[in-house]
Amino acid sequence: ENPDQKEKMEKLWKLMETYEPNDPESIQKSFARHLEYSLACTRFNFTMQDAYRAAGLVLRDRLLESLNDTNAYYRKMDVKRGYYLSAEYLIGRHMQNAIANLDLEQPFKEAFHALGMQLEDLFHEEVDPALGNGGLGRLAACFLDSMATLSLPCWGYGIRYSYGMFKQDIQNGRQVEMPDFWIGDGCPFEIPRPDITYPVRLYGEVQEGLNAQGEWCLNWVGGDIVQAMAYDNPIPGFDTYNTNNLRLWRACPTKEFDLDQYSAANFTDAVEARRKAEDLSAVLYPNDASYEGRELRLRQQYFFVSASLQDLLREFIKRPNYKWSELPEKVAVQMNDTHPTIAVAEFMRLLVDVMHVPWDEAWELTTKCLNYTNHTVMPEALEKWPVEMMTRMLPRHVQIIGELNLRWINGLVAKYGDGPIIAALSIFEEGDVKKIRMGNLAIMGSNKVNGVAALHTEIIKKETFPDFYKYCCDTGAPDKIVNMTNGVTPRRWVHCANPALSAIFTKYLGSHEWLTDMTKLKGMLKFKEDPKLHAEWMEMKKTAKKKLAGFLKETLDLEIDQDALIDIQIKRIHEYKRQFMNCLYVIHRYQQLKKMSPAEREKVQKRVVLIGGKAASAYVNAKLIIKLINNVGKVINNDPDTGKLLKLAFVPNYRVSAAEVLIPASDISEHISTAGTEASGTSNMKFVMNGGLIVGTMDGANIEIREECGEDTMFIFGCLEHEVAGIAAKAKEGHYPIDSRLQAVFQAIRNGEFSKGEPEAHAEFCSLVDKLCNTHGAGTWDGDRYLVVHDFPSFVDAQAKVDATYADKAKWCKLSIQAASSMAKFSTDRTISEYADVIWGVKPAPRPMEM
Numbered sequence: 001e002n003p004d005q006k007e008k009m010e011k012l013w014k015l016m017e018t019y020e021p022n023d024p025e026s027i028q029k030s031f032a033r034h035l036e037y038s039l040a041c042t043r044f045n046f047t048m049q050d051a052y053r054a055a056g057l058v059l060r061d062r063l064l065e066s067l068n069d070t071n072a073y074y075r076k077m078d079v080k081r082g083y084y085l086s087a088e089y090l091i092g093r094h095m096q097n098a099i100a101n102l103d104l105e106q107p108f109k110e111a112f113h114a115l116g117m118q119l120e121d122l123f124h125e126e127v128d129p130a131l132g133n134g135g136l137g138r139l140a141a142c143f144l145d146s147m148a149t150l151s152l153p154c155w156g157y158g159i160r161y162s163y164g165m166f167k168q169d170i171q172n173g174r175q176v177e178m179p180d181f182w183i184g185d186g187c188p189f190e191i192p193r194p195d196i197t198y199p200v201r202l203y204g205e206v207q208e209g210l211n212a213q214g215e216w217c218l219n220w221v222g223g224d225i226v227q228a229m230a231y232d233n234p235i236p237g238f239d240t241y242n243t244n245n246l247r248l249w250r251a252c253p254t255k256e257f258d259l260d261q262y263s264a265a266n267f268t269d270a271v272e273a274r275r276k277a278e279d280l281s282a283v284l285y286p287n288d289a290s291y292e293g294r295e296l297r298l299r300q301q302y303f304f305v306s307a308s309l310q311d312l313l314r315e316f317i318k319r320p321n322y323k324w325s326e327l328p329e330k331v332a333v334q335m336n337d338t339h340p341t342i343a344v345a346e347f348m349r350l351l352v353d354v355m356h357v358p359w360d361e362a363w364e365l366t367t368k369c370l371n372y373t374n375h376t377v378m379p380e381a382l383e384k385w386p387v388e389m390m391t392r393m394l395p396r397h398v399q400i401i402g403e404l405n406l407r408w409i410n411g412l413v414a415k416y417g418d419g420p421i422i423a424a425l426s427i428f429e430e431g432d433v434k435k436i437r438m439g440n441l442a443i444m445g446s447n448k449v450n451g452v453a454a455l456h457t458e459i460i461k462k463e464t465f466p467d468f469y470k471y472c473c474d475t476g477a478p479d480k481i482v483n484m485t486n487g488v489t490p491r492r493w494v495h496c497a498n499p500a501l502s503a504i505f506t507k508y509l510g511s512h513e514w515l516t517d518m519t520k521l522k523g524m525l526k527f528k529e530d531p532k533l534h535a536e537w538m539e540m541k542k543t544a545k546k547k548l549a550g551f552l553k554e555t556l557d558l559e560i561d562q563d564a565l566i567d568i569q570i571k572r573i574h575e576y577k578r579q580f581m582n583c584l585y586v587i588h589r590y591q592q593l594k595k596m597s598p599a600e601r602e603k604v605q606k607r608v609v610l611i612g613g614k615a616a617s618a619y620v621n622a623k624l625i626i627k628l629i630n631n632v633g634k635v636i637n638n639d640p641d642t643g644k645l646l647k648l649a650f651v652p653n654y655r656v657s658a659a660e661v662l663i664p665a666s667d668i669s670e671h672i673s674t675a676g677t678e679a680s681g682t683s684n685m686k687f688v689m690n691g692g693l694i695v696g697t698m699d700g701a702n703i704e705i706r707e708e709c710g711e712d713t714m715f716i717f718g719c720l721e722h723e724v725a726g727i728a729a730k731a732k733e734g735h736y737p738i739d740s741r742l743q744a745v746f747q748a749i750r751n752g753e754f755s756k757g758e759p760e761a762h763a764e765f766c767s768l769v770d771k772l773c774n775t776h777g778a779g780t781w782d783g784d785r786y787l788v789v790h791d792f793p794s795f796v797d798a799q800a801k802v803d804a805t806y807a808d809k810a811k812w813c814k815l816s817i818q819a820a821s822s823m824a825k826f827s828t829d830r831t832i833s834e835y836a837d838v839i840w841g842v843k844p845a846p847r848p849m850e851m
């Protein structure tokens with residue numbers, strides 16, 4: 001309007017268009033500016049922590065430029081967008097990854113070296129954000145990296161927990177949980193957005209009323225309203241100018257201070273009520289592959305789902321002349337496990353009640369936009385919420401679900417008549433406590449449903465959701481259930497975690513193209529017997545082992561022999577993952593060594609066995625297994641006969657930053673779940689990409705890794721998935737023989753060899769052993785549910801084969817190179833391209849450098 005004002009604004013915009021230069025000197029200047037002006041440090045007084053922070057702000061400036069321009073580009077191109085809804089993101093440290101992906105490695109190194117600082121030291125100052133439990137959360141983080149790298153217009157949505165995954169302390173061999181207040185002094189890589197908030201209602205009631213158009217409608221009113229405030233986490237792609245966003249929601253009290261409800265005398269109660277709103281995003285539930293039916297957890301889920309759907313719909317309706325029928329051409333949503341599946345009902349509510357889209361059209365849009373990933377076949381992980389609880393908290397949603405179910409069941413009865421399939425497919429589970437099955441709701445409301453590895457997807461069809469699969473086949477849609485084999489990002493897990501290996505690949509292949517196209521690694525195969533490469537490869541492993549040795553010295557005061565074979569099992573502690581079996585094997589190996597003469601012992605391969613992982617705080621047996629591992633380690637490591645030849649250590653507080661040190665150093669790693677129980681596994685992929693070989697069962701993605709890398713690269717043992725039921729049936733009848741070597745191990749435990757002076761621990765260890773030996777329980781089998789006893793002998797054989805193979809260094813090296821070079825399939829770039837093609841229909845939109 002005012003031409004003078006406009007001119008001034010244009011001047012401002014011009015100023016805002018100038019980008020931060022990336023030469024070393026400019027980086028140094030930015031760094032100094034942030035130290036002084038953002039952090040108020042002086043040249044006489046700043047710490048490494050300050051230096052890390054200032055370096056983080058230097059990166060943040062550059063991330064913001066890219067994030068803003070990428071968003072503007074997506075809007076301009078009016079692209080279809082993908083939205084990943086996940087209650088967990090195990091993102092890990094940002095700094096090294098951001099430097100690599102922004103292509104700033106060289107100038108950063110130069111800039112900081114010239115100031116007398118090592119980048120590595122800065123990286124170590126960063127807290128490791130742990131907003132996830134394990135595989136599922138880390139997968140979400142790898143997915144974000146690939147979405148950005150593939151220039152896909154995809155965002156992540158989740159919760160900004162104030163307390164992430166607990167810190168695990170080991171006291172007297174037992175896990176002790178410590179709070180992880182990761183936000184502490186603030187994180188330079190997140191951008192709080194007080195301007196982006198949405199109201200989220202909880203509780204209250206549904207009233208009949210009239211909408212703005214004067215039509216009859218149902219209104220959800222009353223209850224509590226919390227505000228969801230956005231915190232943006234820029235996700236830069238590698239070798240692209242795109243930076244995507246991970247938007248995490250924090251719960252805040254509503255802004256206006258509503259004193260009507262409270263008299264002035266109750267001022268402090270009013271403040272207290274507001275403070276309670278913050279509980280919603282306070283803490284991550286530390287359960288993995290099992291849920292704890294807590295009301296606060298459902299509130300968290302609804303909170304972030306509602307905010308995310310409101311946000312993405314607002315983006316959709318910002319487009320000029322939008323039509324609801326276009327929604328599926330512009331929006332694809334992925335629900336990561338059952339955690340965000342209240343989205344089915346919330347999407348309907350927003351469309352029908354808020355946007356006034358007619359019911360049938362709304363349902364069509366919902367089922368075209370939403371998709372669901374299943375991550376486990378453990379029944380204890382499939383969430384079910386009591387109808388009573390959900391009706392109190394989300395009354396309108398329960399109405400919607402009831403209506404959806406009525407229509408669904410009517411259709412099914414018309415098709416199949418009344419019968420057990422109807423009860424199986426219903427969203428409601430009858431019983432003393434009537435429940436809403438989130439898995440069923442998710443499948444019904446989704447366009448595609450996927451498993452995370454080939455075997456897992458087959459099991460979903462045949463065992464987890466057989467009736468749904470039958471329905472899909474009967475209605476001509478068998479491909480509603482598809483497989484999307486998991487992956488990992490080679491940027492974090494090879495390039496950043498193992499720079500020596502990254503350098504080898506780049507040198508032998510002549511470019512770093514392999515980092516965005518892992519099929520290029522096939523080019524390494526012709527060198528797999530080249531002695532020069534062998535020398536460099538072994539040097540690479542040595543470097544990684546040195547770093548690991550430093551880490552173990554620092555965290556455990558443990559000294560390891562650099563010639564030892566490094567054997568690692570790091571993952572959540574679970575009975576199905578069988579850390580217990582691994583520990584039993586180590587005891588067996590110890591017993592063998594003890595029996596030998598000193599001369600015989602000389603010939604045995606030295607081994608260091610490392611086991612790490614967190615146990616859910618209420619998972620009694622998992623915590624016992626941790627205690628057992630610690631006690632066994634103490635005995636073995638301090639025995640002068642064996643201490644040099646065999647070591648067992650429990651690595652405390654396993655987390656992303658520890659994985660980055662452990663994985664590159666492994667010779668073998670253990671992926672030994674009972675066949676049919678591990679959906680995929682993803683650390684298996686990281687280990688092999690780093691030249692480690694796998695001891696594993698025919699389970700999850702192990703099967704596909706073996707297919708890609710060759711049978712000779714994997715030490716396979718144990719029963720097959722289709723054999724499990726037969727073995728269990730026989731065990732129930734009492735036929736379940738225990739190998740004599742395992743008997744000897746049990747005997748040692750029962751004799752108290754690993755619980756001297758600890759009567760409580762002794763009783764606990766005996767209870768673990770007794771459970772394995774109890775072949776038939778009352779009615780259901782409560783014995784060795786995961787077939788440790790059955791698989792033990794073949795596990796021992798597989799370990800013997802490891803030692804024999806390792807003795808031939810050239811052969812081992814060849815297998816290591818062969819395996820690492822055959823891992824293209826397990827890059828999340830491949831996984832995400834498939835999601836984008838088959839499920840989302842989202843296309844790459846690389847933005848040009850200059851906008």
Ligand code: GP0
Nearest residue numbers: 134135136288289375376679680681682
């Ligand atoms: C599966 F159900 N997973 C769950 C869960 O609650 N948490 C979790 O981390 C994991 C699987 O156990 C997995 O096999 C899988 O690969 C991962 O989800 C991602 O799909 C472990 O790596």
